[in-house]
Amino acid sequence: MQYYNRKxxxxxxxxxxxxxxxxxxxxxxxxxxxxxxxxxxxxCPDRAWPILRDAQKAILRxxxxxxxxxxxxxxxxxNKNGTGVYTLKNADGQRRPYRIQIRNLNPLIASCNCxxxxxxxxxxxxxxxxxxxxxxxxxxxxxxxxxxxxAWPQLPFLYWDPVxxxxxxxxxxxxxxLVEPPGKLDQMSKAHLDxxxxxxxxxxxxxRKWWLLKHSHADQPKKRLHILQVIAEFLQSDSRTASDxxxxxxxxxxLDKTERILQSRTxxxxxxxxxxxxxxxxYAYQREGVTRFFDSGRLLLGDQMGLGKTVQAIxxxxxxxxxxxxxxxxxxxxxxxKNQWQNECLLFSELPxxxxxxxxxxxxxxxxxxxxxxxxxxxxxxxxxxxxIEKWKPEFALLDEAQRIKNWATKTALYVKAIxxxxxxxxxxxxxxxxxQDLFAQMRFLSPKILGxxxxxxxxxxxxxxxxxxxxxxxx
Ligand SMILES: [Zn+2]
Numbered sequence: 047m048q049y050y051n052r053k054x055x056x057x058x059x060x061x062x063x064x065x066x067x068x069x070x071x072x073x074x075x076x077x078x079x080x081x082x083x084x085x086x087x088x089x090c091p092d093r094a095w096p097i098l099r100d101a102q103k104a105i106l107r108x109x110x111x112x113x114x115x116x117x118x119x120x121x122x123x124x125n126k127n128g129t130g131v132y133t134l135k136n137a138d139g140q141r142r143p144y145r146i147q148i149r150n151l152n153p154l155i156a157s158c159n160c161x162x163x164x165x166x167x168x169x170x171x172x173x174x175x176x177x178x179x180x181x182x183x184x185x186x187x188x189x190x191x192x193x194x195x196x197a198w199p200q201l202p203f204l205y206w207d208p209v210x211x212x213x214x215x216x217x218x219x220x221x222x223x224l225v226e227p228p229g230k231l232d233q234m235s236k237a238h239l240d241x242x243x244x245x246x247x248x249x250x251x252x253x254r255k256w257w258l259l260k261h262s263h264a265d266q267p268k269k270r271l272h273i274l275q276v277i278a279e280f281l282q283s284d285s286r287t288a289s290d291x292x293x294x295x296x297x298x299x300x301l302d303k304t305e306r307i308l309q310s311r312t313x314x315x316x317x318x319x320x321x322x323x324x325x326x327x328x329y330a331y332q333r334e335g336v337t338r339f340f341d342s343g344r345l346l347l348g349d350q351m352g353l354g355k356t357v358q359a360i361x362x363x364x365x366x367x368x369x370x371x372x373x374x375x376x377x378x379x380x381x382x383x384k385n386q387w388q389n390e391c392l393l394f395s396e397l398p399x400x401x402x403x404x405x406x407x408x409x410x411x412x413x414x415x416x417x418x419x420x421x422x423x424x425x426x427x428x429x430x431x432x433x434x435i436e437k438w439k440p441e442f443a444l445l446d447e448a449q450r451i452k453n454w455a456t457k458t459a460l461y462v463k464a465i466x467x468x469x470x471x472x473x474x475x476x477x478x479x480x481x482x483q484d485l486f487a488q489m490r491f492l493s494p495k496i497l498g499x500x501x502x503x504x505x506x507x508x509x510x511x512x513x514x515x516x517x518x519x520x521x522x
Contacts, residue, residue: 057087062095066102074109076182077175081154089168089209105170108162112172112179117142119180128181131291134173146177147291154178157208157292164218164292164299167210204241204280204289206296218296219262219273223248237283240276267307274301306343306468313369314340320365326394328361329354336361339471344492346448346472355473356390359444362471363420364395366442372469373418375442376435378462381424383446388422402427413438425462432461442469 057063063083070079086101087093116137123130132146149155156174157163163171207221224245234242245257263269277297281289313320314337321328321336328336335358339345347355359377366372379387384401391399398419402409412421413434421440428435443465470492 057093058083062093062098063087065095066098069099069102070106073106077178078152081152082170084153085169091212101168104166105168108170108172109175112175115172115176117173117176119177132177134176142173144173145291146173148174148177148181151178151181157206157290159291159295161295163208164295167208169208204277204293206290206293208292215264217262217264218300219259219264222259222277222293224257225254235283237276237279241280244273244276267304267311271301271304271308274304302468303342307341309371310340310343310469313365313371316369317365320368321361323368324361324364324395326357328357332358332361336365340365343469344471346474346492348474356387357394359446359471359473360391360394360397363391363442363444364397366469367397367418367420372441374416374438374440375420375444376438376440376465376467377420377422377444377446378425378428379422379444379446381426384422384424387446391420402431406430410434428461428465432464435465440465440467442471443467444471444473446473448472448474 058080066083066086067079070082072079074082082102082105085105086098090097090101117134118137120133120135120141122132128151129148132148134142134144134146136142144158144160146158147156149157154170154174156170156178158171158173160171160173163169163174203225205223205225206218207223210216210221224241242257244259246260248256248258250256259273261269261273263273274297277293278301281294281297317337317340321333332354335345335347335355339347339358339362347358363375363377366375377387384403388399388401391397400412400416400419400421402412402421402423404412409427409431413431416438421438423431423435443462445462472492
């Protein structure tokens with residue numbers, strides 16, 4: 047357990063700690079820089095200076111964003127000590143969808159259900175920073191004990207440690223803890239009991255009992271799905287504030303993914319039957335590409351020109367449609383290739399396919415009238431028709447010539463990413479000829495976790511020698 051490691055207490059006198067405090071200056075005000083240092087040290091078990099400094103910069107950026115956004119408290123819990131679940135609103139009063147849970151102030155133990163919190167491994171996000179700043183500005187209400195480190199803070203019933211280990215798969219389920227003693231068996235709810243049956247007892251560093259999962263079954267989707275369903279049942283039966291708010295989101299991501307993988311593998315098992323419906327025959331290597339897609343329902347296909355990426359994509363779309371796994375698929379292709387895509391679809395398959403064209407009313411009509419089929423659009427139209435696409439809810443998206451989106455940080459990329467279809471396929475030229483940044487962004491479209499958790503860790507990955515040189519003092 048890294049997040050609460052008490053050894054962090056012993057390093058407040060180190061040079062690195064003082065250096066970090068110096069760099070932060072008053073930029074975290076009203077939050078004491080020490081509170082943030084603690085998070086930095088907990089997140090970086092090897093404590094090499096460049097990584098500590100970068101981690102601090104990453105948290106400072108979130109502080110700046112919190113200020114820029116001008117978010118304000120919306121709902122606050124009535125607890126006098128500042129703990130509880132908060133919500134936020136925009137400067138213009140519009141409520142934001144995030145739930146921020148404050149467990150303890152010093153050391154700061156808080157969580158949020160935003161995706162940044164779930165992925166960044168710092169145990170902080172701009173929403174938490176906003177809430178903590180607001181609490182500290184009304185410090186009168188906060189008791190002295192809250193501000194001065196208690197021996198062991200109150201943890202949520204079902205607790206998730208946000209700090210990802212530096213090595214290993216970093217599976218979020220491995221960092222789940224059932225904290226409170228279960229009490230008498232006959233007083234437990236069925237959901238609680240079911241969850242406990244999947245757990246084994248473990249001890250924290252200061253000898254508190256807790257339970258963790260015996261197996262997370264990362265590579266066995268059927269067993270994994272069972273675990274996820276038991277946790278979902280538990281969350282439903284639990285009063286919402288007792289469990290970590292981040293878990294809801296992590297669970298939803300994982301359920302989506304695990305269900306998609308199971309669905310894909312069923313399709314893969316029946317692939318020969320589905321492919322019979324195609325008008326042409328696939329070469330062995332093309333069949334392999336199609337099979338690979340159905341490992342998980344997502345794939346970046348980076349073959350060279352002329353190897354029949356189009357045919358593989360059509361075979362994939364055909365399989366999804368023929369098996370009734372999807373009703374609506376969207377092909378996003380360069381404008382000059384829309385006709386060609388339609389022709390190839392008609393040549394190789396019986397896919398119901400239509401090109402999106404015409405004025406806004408005509409385009410809206412096509413989306414509205416298409417209950418089942420493949421629509422072909424181009425990147426520019428995705429921006430213009432975003433509200434239509436959002437309503438149409440494609441379950442499959444194909445991105446052709448993805449390398450032509452020169453900068454994935456552009457508006458087009460943001461819109462494309464926001465569509466969120468279950469099945470995703472990217473066709474691209476030889477990936478290695480692209481810039482690292484674009485490839486990274488494309489991979490993140492397929493899965494936000496595919497290349498590690500965020501830019502901080504991609505930075506960290508290049509500095510792994512540090513962790514060998516300085517064996518971590520904070521090991522889970
Ligand atoms: Zn957040």
